[in-house]
Amino acid sequence: MSSTDTPIAEIPGDTLRERIVADLRTKIGADLVDSLVKPGDDVWVRVSTEAWRRTGVALREMGFEYFCFLSAIDWMPSPFGKGEDDPTAPPVERDDTVKQGYAGGETRMQVLARLVHPTLHVGINIKCDVSDSEPVVESWVSVFAGANWHEREAHEMFGIGFAGHPDLRNMYLPGEFEGHPLRKDFPLLARLVKPWPGIVDVEPMPGGSADEEGDAE
Amino acid sequence: MTSTESLIDRRQLAYIASQAADARLNIELETEGMTLNIGPQHPATHGTLRIIAHLDGEQVVWAEPSCGYMHRGYEKLTEVRTYPQVTSLVNRIDWLGSFANEVPFILAAEKLMGIEAPPRAQWIRTILFELSRIANVSLFLGDLGVQLGAITPVFMAFRDREHVLNLIEATTGGRFHPNFDRIGGLKDDLPAGFIDETRAVMKTLRNFCTEIEDLLFGNEIFQSRTRGIGVIPKDIAMQYGLSGANARASGIDWDLRRDQSLPMAWDKVDWKVWTHPDGDSFARCWIRLQEVRESTRIVDQLLDNIPTGPIMAKVPRIIKVPEGEAWVSTENPLGEMGYYVVSKGDLGPFRTKIRSASFNNISIVPWILKGVYVPDIITILASLYFILGDIDR
Numbered sequence: 001m002s003s004t005d006t007p008i009a010e011i012p013g014d015t016l017r018e019r020i021v022a023d024l025r026t027k028i029g030a031d032l033v034d035s036l037v038k039p040g041d042d043v044w045v046r047v048s049t050e051a052w053r054r055t056g057v058a059l060r061e062m063g064f065e066y067f068c069f070l071s072a073i074d075w076m077p078s079p080f081g082k083g084e085d086d087p088t089a090p091p092v093e094r095d096d097t098v099k100q101g102y103a104g105g106e107t108r109m110q111v112l113a114r115l116v117h118p119t120l121h122v123g124i125n126i127k128c129d130v131s132d133s134e135p136v137v138e139s140w141v142s143v144f145a146g147a148n149w150h151e152r153e154a155h156e157m158f159g160i161g162f163a164g165h166p167d168l169r170n171m172y173l174p175g176e177f178e179g180h181p182l183r184k185d186f187p188l189l190a191r192l193v194k195p196w197p198g199i200v201d202v203e204p205m206p207g208g209s210a211d212e213e214g215d216a217e
Numbered sequence: 218m219t220s221t222e223s224l225i226d227r228r229q230l231a232y233i234a235s236q237a238a239d240a241r242l243n244i245e246l247e248t249e250g251m252t253l254n255i256g257p258q259h260p261a262t263h264g265t266l267r268i269i270a271h272l273d274g275e276q277v278v279w280a281e282p283s284c285g286y287m288h289r290g291y292e293k294l295t296e297v298r299t300y301p302q303v304t305s306l307v308n309r310i311d312w313l314g315s316f317a318n319e320v321p322f323i324l325a326a327e328k329l330m331g332i333e334a335p336p337r338a339q340w341i342r343t344i345l346f347e348l349s350r351i352a353n354v355s356l357f358l359g360d361l362g363v364q365l366g367a368i369t370p371v372f373m374a375f376r377d378r379e380h381v382l383n384l385i386e387a388t389t390g391g392r393f394h395p396n397f398d399r400i401g402g403l404k405d406d407l408p409a410g411f412i413d414e415t416r417a418v419m420k421t422l423r424n425f426c427t428e429i430e431d432l433l434f435g436n437e438i439f440q441s442r443t444r445g446i447g448v449i450p451k452d453i454a455m456q457y458g459l460s461g462a463n464a465r466a467s468g469i470d471w472d473l474r475r476d477q478s479l480p481m482a483w484d485k486v487d488w489k490v491w492t493h494p495d496g497d498s499f500a501r502c503w504i505r506l507q508e509v510r511e512s513t514r515i516v517d518q519l520l521d522n523i524p525t526g527p528i529m530a531k532v533p534r535i536i537k538v539p540e541g542e543a544w545v546s547t548e549n550p551l552g553e554m555g556y557y558v559v560s561k562g563d564l565g566p567f568r569t570k571i572r573s574a575s576f577n578n579i580s581i582v583p584w585i586l587k588g589v590y591v592p593d594i595i596t597i598l599a600s601l602y603f604i605l606g607d608i609d610r
Contacts, residue, residue, distance in 0.1 A: 067458040069572040146457035149580040172285035
């Protein structure tokens, strides 16, 4: 039993984050496709699909031993908007260009994971593209045992396969469930039947800022 | 110190040896395996977690939790809500410490918008955050007794936790789901008389901790049922992403309140992060007991110097969050709770990944239950401490 009196740990700086990116580049080379160090905030890297598992191993060797989470992002804009449309009205034309976020990307789906360095107190967000035709990446289970459940979740929610995963059963949904609910083209049926009325419901803010700042709309 | 360490070592070795002896006996007797379903409705599971355990005699050969009985799809629902509306959803993730769930999401949205709550709001946020931790973990301390066969502690827990819930209710209007945090500050200021009342309650809670310590932690039956049971080594804890008290009980000195810079008031007061080298069930429970004590200390000190000023920063009436991605996590009662928010400059988030503490904490169950005895399943699950809503989201 012990307690620590160490003062607030030094806040990880941007130089440290840039050094991490440089270290990772020496380890995996050209497989580090893109990176972004947002000043005073966080670091994002994107690696090639083939190097996904290798990146996990390299980062673990660099001291990123704490597995935080693994998930995916579907960058396609939802064809259903925010579910606020009148279901009887003709369908609305929406912008359907796929636009990826930080550290770029080429495919609609991306795998996203976060690892943390437990002593330097710095985290890193890792992304990799997942091809549309064959959405499979290598599993991280042999690198971080905790990735097991996260990969199962990503598999059922996004339909991404993880090669080398011991058991990709559904985590939440019944086994015979069809579709991948967190994909943007999976409709939220409750909203299609009755549009969500709350999208314009804004309560007045205390402090009177509502009168001066004016509405954005 | 060395004598206690060797004592613990000896206990662990004796435990492992007895397990090995039993396994040999089972082979000689050619026992038949049996599958035991614990849950979905079981008093030891706080909700609807189902554990499928394959037993050989009294020993678990393998065990696998089956989740999803309470999956509500919050990640999908956030995509059709506006930012201020999301807090009412995330309230229901860890329902015993609801206010603490709102904070990281609001902080992520504020980070993307580039605004910060005024100091008074930061202070009150931190106080309410710690109050929800006390409400959450004090129930754990009581519940722990029930699961190990002691009835009294749970009544004490409910008795004293009531005072904390009253404080939360007086401030926010909601006992369980405050929905009080706003982008840019808080909905309202503290009610009159809050400070004196809170001081008295913190004193009650410290007495409660002493009572529980004497009654439960000093109890020999409790000790023999928790010491050396369900040992999680440090590297395994890291791999599975265990956080909060579970990680600190395995000797990982890691507390997000201390180890990152957030616009909250934890760095303004003096408190300690407790760790324990054992990694067993007792260590996990003991760490939580100390955490409640530290929380009461934090609240007491924060009450001394709440800054004056507004509780709301200037924010537009209709909140649009600029394009970008942000990750914010805080040290919630159950462990690290984080939100990865992707914004496309819209009224609501484009995608929200909710990283809840219990999901990672409970993913270690298949590993840790291998080879334990049936009554120890309950001890281990109780000491890992999870909330079903926090696993299934």
